Every structure is written in C-alpha cells, then in structure tokens.
Amino acid sequence: MYAQMIKSEGGKSREEMSPEEAAFQDRIDAGETIEPQDWMPEGYRKTLIRQIGQHAHSEIVGQLPEGNWVTRAPTLERKAILLAKVQDEAGHGLYLYCAAETLGISRDDMTEQLLSGRMKYSSIFNYPTLSWADIGAVGWLVDGAAIMNQVPLQRTSYGPYSRAMIRICKEESFHQRQGFDIMMKMAKGTEAQRRMAQDALDRFWYPSLMMFGPSDAESVHSAQNMAWRIKINGNDELRQKFVDQTVPQAEFLGLKVPDEHLKWNEEKGGYDFSEPDWEEFFAVLKGAGPESAERMKARRDAWDDGQWVRDAMTAHAEKKSARREAAE
Amino acid sequence: MDPVGALALRMGDNALILGHRVSEWCGHAPVLEEDIALANIALDLIGQAQLWLGLAGEVDGRSADELAFLRDTWDFRCLLLVEQPNGDFGRTVMRQFLFDAWHVEMLRGMCGSSEPRVSEIAQKAVREVEYHLERSSAQVIALGDGTEESHARMQAALEWLWPWAGEALAADPVDVALAEAGIAPAVEDLRPGWEATLRAVLGEATLTIPESDFAHRGGKDGKRHSEALGHLLTQMQWLQRAYPGAEW
Ligand SMILES: [Fe+2]
Ligand SMILES: [Fe+2]
Ligand SMILES: [Fe+2]
Numbered sequence: 001m002y003a004q005m006i007k008s009e010g011g012k013s014r015e016e017m018s019p020e021e022a023a024f025q026d027r028i029d030a031g032e033t034i035e036p037q038d039w040m041p042e043g044y045r046k047t048l049i050r051q052i053g054q055h056a057h058s059e060i061v062g063q064l065p066e067g068n069w070v071t072r073a074p075t076l077e078r079k080a081i082l083l084a085k086v087q088d089e090a091g092h093g094l095y096l097y098c099a100a101e102t103l104g105i106s107r108d109d110m111t112e113q114l115l116s117g118r119m120k121y122s123s124i125f126n127y128p129t130l131s132w133a134d135i136g137a138v139g140w141l142v143d144g145a146a147i148m149n150q151v152p153l154q155r156t157s158y159g160p161y162s163r164a165m166i167r168i169c170k171e172e173s174f175h176q177r178q179g180f181d182i183m184m185k186m187a188k189g190t191e192a193q194r195r196m197a198q199d200a201l202d203r204f205w206y207p208s209l210m211m212f213g214p215s216d217a218e219s220v221h222s223a224q225n226m227a228w229r230i231k232i233n234g235n236d237e238l239r240q241k242f243v244d245q246t247v248p249q250a251e252f253l254g255l256k257v258p259d260e261h262l263k264w265n266e267e268k269g270g271y272d273f274s275e276p277d278w279e280e281f282f283a284v285l286k287g288a289g290p291e292s293a294e295r296m297k298a299r300r301d302a303w304d305d306g307q308w309v310r311d312a313m314t315a316h317a318e319k320k321s322a323r324r325e326a327a328e
Numbered sequence: 329m330d331p332v333g334a335l336a337l338r339m340g341d342n343a344l345i346l347g348h349r350v351s352e353w354c355g356h357a358p359v360l361e362e363d364i365a366l367a368n369i370a371l372d373l374i375g376q377a378q379l380w381l382g383l384a385g386e387v388d389g390r391s392a393d394e395l396a397f398l399r400d401t402w403d404f405r406c407l408l409l410v411e412q413p414n415g416d417f418g419r420t421v422m423r424q425f426l427f428d429a430w431h432v433e434m435l436r437g438m439c440g441s442s443e444p445r446v447s448e449i450a451q452k453a454v455r456e457v458e459y460h461l462e463r464s465s466a467q468v469i470a471l472g473d474g475t476e477e478s479h480a481r482m483q484a485a486l487e488w489l490w491p492w493a494g495e496a497l498a499a500d501p502v503d504v505a506l507a508e509a510g511i512a513p514a515v516e517d518l519r520p521g522w523e524a525t526l527r528a529v530l531g532e533a534t535l536t537i538p539e540s541d542f543a544h545r546g547g548k549d550g551k552r553h554s555e556a557l558g559h560l561l562t563q564m565q566w567l568q569r570a571y572p573g574a575e576w
Contacts, residue, residue, distance in 0.1 A: 074567040076378050076393055076396055301356070305416070306358020
C-alpha cells in the first residue's frame with residue numbers, strides 16, 4: 001500500500017458539522033461518488049491531496065528500485081517485461097497526478113513537495129534491490145501488498161481517484177503474477193538462484209508487512225478517513241489478509257518465511273505472525289532507509305537535469321503558437 | 329557468413345544496443361511523459377532485436393538470447409552511433425534522430441526484400457520506426473528552437489555525434505553483396521532520403537549541419553568498436569556470464 005499514515009484533516013462529529021458538511025457525509029454514506037465540481041469539505045480535499053499525492057509519488061519513486069535491474073535483466077524477454085512494468089508504474093503516477101490535479105494542485109507543486117521532503121512516498125521503495133530475485137520479490141510481495149489496499153480503493157468516494165484505481169488494479173495483478181513467475185524460476189533453479197530467492201524473501205518480508213502501516217485500530221485519522229471512504233480497511237486487517245495469502249505461496253515456492261513465530265491459528269482462521277520492527281519503519285519514513293538518500297537524489301537529479309528540456313519545450317510551444325497567431 | 333544472417337545480425341545488434349541505451353533512462357527522464365515514451369521506444373527496439381537476432385540465430389543455430397548475452401564486442405555488428413553513451417537528454421534525442429532517419433529508409437527498402445523472412449520483419453518494424461522518427465524529429469525541432477541553452481546543447485550534440493553518424497551511409501562489402509542479392513537496399517539509395525530528412529528537420533530546428541563528412545568506421549563490420557560498447561556489455565551480460573547455464 002502506497003499511502004501510509006495519512007493524517008486526516010477532518011474529525012468532526014455529526015453535531016459539529018455544518019448543514020453542508022452533513023449533506024456531504026450523507027452522500028458518502030449513501031455510497032455516492034464525489035466529483036471534482038461537487039462541494040466538499042476543505043479537510044476532505046486536503047486529505048485526499050495528501051493521500052493521492054503520496055500514492056503518485058510512490059509510483060514514481062517506485063520506478064527506481066526496479067529500474068535498477070533493467071540494464072541487467074538476464075534475457076531479452078525479461079528485460080522487455082520489466083521495462084513494460086516500470087513503464088506501467090510511470091503511467092500509474094500519471095493517472096494519479098491527474099486525479100490529484102482535479103483537487104486544485106498542480107503536478108509541479110506536488111513534485112516540488114516531494115523533492116523538498118514535505119510529501120512522502122511509501123517506505124518500501126527505500127530498500128535496495130540487490131539481486132535478480134529481488135525483481136521477482138518486488139512484483140510478488142510489493143505489488144501484491146499494493147493490490148490488497150488498492151482493490152478496495154476502487155470503491156473510494158472520490159470519482160477520479162476511484163477511476164484511477166480501477167485502471168491501475170488491472171495492471172498491478174499482472175505485475176504480481178510476473179513477479180511470482182520470476183520467483184518460481186529462481187526457486188526451482190540452480191543452487192545460486194535458490195539462494196537469491198530466499199535472500200530476497202528474507203529482506204523483503206518485513207518491509208512488505210510495513211507497507212500496511214502500523215496498527216490503526218485506535219487512530220482518529222483512520223476513523224475519519226474511513227468515514228470519508230478514502231480508506232476502506234484497517235491496516236491490521238489488510239496485513240493479516242496479505243500474510244494469509246502469501247505464506248502458502250512461499251511454501252509452494254519452497255521458501256521459508258523469515259519468522260520463527262509464524263503459525264497457523266485454527267481459531268482465527270489465519271496465521272499468527274511477528275510484527276515488523278516499527279522503529280525501523282518510522283526511521284525509514286523520516287528518510288533513514290538504506291536507499292532513501294539515493295532515491296531522493298535520483299529524483300532531484302532527474303528534475304534538475306531536465307529543467308532545460310522542460311523550459312525549451314515550453315518556449316518552443318509558445319513560439320509556435322505566436323507564429324501561428326501571426327500567420328492568421 | 330550467410331548474407332541474410334549478416335544482415336539480421338547488423339539490424340538486430342543496432343536494435344539491441346540502442347534499445348539498451350534508451351532503457352538506461354528508465355526512471356530518470358526530464359518529465360514523466362518522457363519516461364513513458366522512452367520506455368516505448370526501448371520496448372519497440374528490444375522487440376525488433378528479438379526478431380532480427382532470432383533470424384540471425386536460425387542461420388547459425390544460436391538463440392536470440394545467446395547472441396545478445398554471450399558474444400563479446402568483436403562479434404557485435406551494430407553501428408558505432410548506437411553504442412555511444414546517452415550523454416544529456418539532448419544527445420540522446422539527437423542520436424535517436426540520426427539513427428531513425430537512416431533506420432526508416434533502410435527498413436522501407438527492405439520491405440521489398442527478395443528474402444521473405446527479411447521483408448516480414450521490416451514491414452512490422454517500419455511502422456514502429458516511422459513513429460520513432462516522427463517523435464525524435466519533433467523533439468529535435470522543439471529543443472533546437474526552444475531556448476538559447478537548449479539550442480546550444482542540441483548544436484553541441486549534433487557536432488559530437490556527427491563523426492559517428494556517417495558509418496551507416498558508407499557501403500562496405502557486406503552491404504554491396506546484400507544489395508546485389510536484392511536482400512537489402514543499396515546504401516547509396518538511402519542517402520537522398522536521409523539527407524532530405526536531416527535538412528528539413530535540422531533546418532526547422534535552426535541547427536547547422538556540420539560540413540565535415542568524416543566518419544568513424546568499424547562498428548558494423550566489428551573491426552573496431554568504441555570503448556563504450558564493452559562497458560555496456562559488461563552490464564547487460566553480467567548475469568548470464570556470472571551464472572552460466574541458469575534459466576531465468
Ligand atoms: Fe503501480
Ligand atoms: Fe506498484
Ligand atoms: Fe505495479
């Protein structure tokens with residue numbers, strides 16, 4: 001899940017709401033979709049910008065760990081699949097920026113907020129991809145975790161966000177299958193490949209669990225965001241679902257989930273498992289992930305080095321339309 | 329070597345190496361739309377490399393992957409132009425344009441090849457490459473015409489790449505044999521179209537075509553590649569070389 005710990009700007013009880021706010025909440029409760037031209041509380045708008053922006057930035061920064069292997073992909077077919085996948089992620093970023101723009105913020109503004117550290121992206125992309133198996137693990141686990149969160153978000157209350165999610169989800173399930181396919185080849189491959197596969201699972205397991213964010217059972221932010229239907233499920237609930245889905249897949253691959261306490265719990269019909277290290281999570285969110293500095297540098301360099309190109313494109317477009325006007 | 333195999337290897341290596349270079353931009357382009365567009369071009373080229381190297385491999389019994397990942401520099405037959413490093417975005421765009429302008433003429437000529445396996449691939453590829461040329465032309469024009477800085481960068485890119493661009497238009501014995509057999513067009517016949525494209529696009533871009541007609545040679549015959557190719561292969565082939573025999 002690419003939006004973690006979204007602080008909510010709302011939190012009013014029914015009695016505190018203005019008539020407009022109450023009518024807005026009624027529409028959401030009735031399952032209606034909110035469109036850009038509709039009235040909306042300022043808090044809803046701001047919170048959504050934060051959430052969609054964080055999601056968009058995650059897609060963009062998320063290109064980097066996988067892009068890290070494009071030039072080292074082991075076959076032409078794998079290279080094409082990976083490149084197409086990373087291209088999809090750029091496309092997801094684009095849909096999401098467009099959705100956020102309907103709320104009155106420009107893509108350039110959001111980019112500047114990302115580069116200055118005021119907007120965040122998912123903690124997961126601050127981890128390194130060290131072997132080809134990591135490309136499998138990212139598709140399998142990271143896209144897998146993203147889907148857990150994004151499938152329900154197809155029913156989110158904000159129309160443009162919901163439509164972006166519908167398009168994105170179709171592609172994400174491909175990504176997950178392709179990732180699993182790489183893991184299968186690796187897990188059934190040579191000794192070295194099996195070692196890479198296990199090592200990838202060892203390193204990506206807990207960071208994947210962190211993607212859902214810390215328990216939000218008590219969080220007022222989550223409660224408000226759920227009331228607005230921009231968050232659909234609780235973090236623990238999704239994490240449980242993810243673990244229950246993923247453990248049998250790891251077994252199928254013949255890989256060991258790196259958790260001594262992992263155990264099927266008949267009573268709850270799910271696995272008991274260890275929590276990730278939440279201190280690490282908070283540190284990573286603050287920018288102390290193993291590749292955080294590298295990721296931000298890569299995005300900043302792309303932006304700075306591309307300035308002359310963007311300026312030239314704008315200048316050329318202006319000259320062209322001036323020439324067209326002069327000719328008319 | 330079998331002439332069809334030789335041609336397929338040249339075409340395949342051009343697509344493979346340029347596709348690889350373009351893919352190096354992945355996630356680092358100046359705007360998001362450009363990340364997506366560059367990935368498209370790289371994907372087209374990798375797809376074409378699979379087809380051409382597949383054909384080359386048919387002739388000598390190796391798979392496209394074996395040809396891509398298990399040959400050393402001296403066995404590569406790509407143009408020196410495509411192996412040149414990306415440089416800034418302007419140089420990448422200019423390299424693409426200079427290559428596309430030749431590539432499109434070459435593929436059009438091969439659509440009527442006496443060898444059906446060649447014409448089949450050419451007919452598929454030419455549609456993609458016509459689009460590549462349209463795009464790279466528009467970009468050269470926009471960046472050449474844009475700002476003072478972009479103009480200077482594009483003129484510098486053109487001058488930097490110019491000595492690498494001429495190899496494609498200089499016939500060697502393999503080219504001559506292919507033309508005589510009707511498998512590929514004669515290199516001389518490509519020049520008018522290539523020059524017309526350059527004059528039109530670079531003119532509109534307000535860029536000056538260098539006067540020198542000096543051209544480095546040694547890419548398409550493999551006699552002397554530039555140093556850059558070895559580094560590219562080091563990265564591209566690393567997994568296959570480090571873990572021989574593994575399936576991926
Ligand atoms: Fe995505
Ligand atoms: Fe993703
Ligand atoms: Fe994805």
